[in-house]
Amino acid sequence: QVQLVESGGGLVQAGGSLRLSCAASGRTFSAYTMGWFRQAPGKERDFVTAISWSGTRIYYADSVKGRFTISRNNAKNTVYLQMNSLKPEDTAVYYCAADPGDPGILRIEYSYWGQGTQVTVSS
Numbered sequence: 001q002v003q004l005v006e007s008g009g010g011l012v013q014a015g016g017s018l019r020l021s022c023a024a025s026g027r028t029f030s031a032y033t034m035g036w037f038r039q040a041p042g043k044e045r046d047f048v049t050a051i052s053w054s055g056t057r058i059y060y061a062d063s064v065k066g067r068f069t070i071s072r073n074n075a076k077n078t079v080y081l082q083m084n085s086l087k088p089e090d091t092a093v094y095y096c097a098a099d100p101g102d103p104g105i106l107r108i109e110y111s112y113w114g115q116g117t118q119v120t121v122s123s
Contacts, residue, residue, distance in 0.1 A: 010118075012119075033100070
């Protein structure tokens with residue numbers, strides 16, 4: 001079992017930055033793929049980014065490439081999402097996800113989910 005707790009969300013002006021964190025419980029965090037998804041009001045939960053257990057494979061949605069950066073610290077059981085040049089369309093609840101498999105972009109590929117953290121970008 002893996003439990004995930006996100007933090008770092010908040011209200012920011014367009015062009016600003018936020019750093020989200022996801023703290024994971026369990027001894028096998030270092031063996032898990034970690035991902036971030038987001039869900040805007042009235043929309044589906046969409047893939048944002050994912051990182052393999054080793055950090056050597058990283059994937060981004062086209063909408064965030066060049067602005068968002070995922071990283072992980074296996075010693076701290078934590079994955080991060082650095083979000084720069086934020087836009088109003090980035091407003092959503094951001095969810096951390098984990099899975100022992102290879103990185104994927106589909107929700108069904110992730111076994112464990114956090115409760116989410118709200119990110120609001122004002123124009």
